[in-house]
Amino acid sequence: MELYGYWRSSASYRVRIALHLKQLEFDYKPVHLVKDGGEHKLEAYAQLNPAKLVPTLVDGDFELNQSLAIIEYLDSKAGPLLVPSDPKRAAVVRMLALDMACDLQPITNLRVLQYVSGTLGGGDDGRQAWIEHWVSTAFAAFEKRLEKHAGVCCVGDEVTLADVCLVPQVYNAMRFNIDLTPYPTLVQVYENLQQLDAFQKAQPESQADAT
C-alpha cells in the first residue's frame, strides 16, 4: 500500500497511526502542502484526489480519500478493530472521532487558515485568534465527554478511532501554543497514547518529509 500525505497534516497523521497500529506495511509518499503553493494542487495529485486534500491511500488499483473512510477500510483488512463491534461502544467512539475529525479539523485546516489570515485580512493575529477560539470550543466539550467515557484511552482502555482522531488535533493545538491546562483528562489520555509504539512511529517529526 501507498500513503500520500504530509507530515503535519492531521488527516494523514490519523491514517499513519492506524497503519502502524495494524502493523500494515506501506510506502509513504510525501505531498508538500506549502512548497510552491502546494503540491496537492498540481494536476498529478488531483488525479488521485479531485478535492486536492491529503491523504490518499492506494492499495493496488484501489484509490481512496477521506481519512475516516480509509481507516474503516483498514479496519476490514487487519486488527485490532478501531471501531468496536458492540453497537453502543461503536457509536460513542464515532461520536468522539467526529468531534475531532468533522467539527474541529476542517475549520482549522490550512486552506481555511489561509483564507482567514490572507483573503479576509486577519493576518497572523486573526489566524491565531481563530484557532484558539475553535480549538478551545471543541476541547472544552471533548473534556466533558472524556470525563464520562475515558479510561487509559478515550473510551475505556482500548485504543479506538477516537484516539486516532484526538492525537493529531492535540499535536496541532500544541503547535499553535494553545493552553491545554483546562483539559486535564484530554492531556492525560494524549500522554497515555504517546507511550504507544504505533503513535510514536506516526508522529509528524518522525516522518521522512519533516523539516
Ligand SMILES: N[C@@H](CCC(=O)N[C@@H](CS)C(=O)NCC(=O)O)C(=O)O
Ligand atoms: N476530511 C478529510 C480532510 C482532509 C484534509 O483536510 N487534509 C488537509 C491536511 S490535514 C489538506 O490536505 N489541506 C490542504 C489545504 O488546506 O490546502 C480527511 O479526513 O481526509
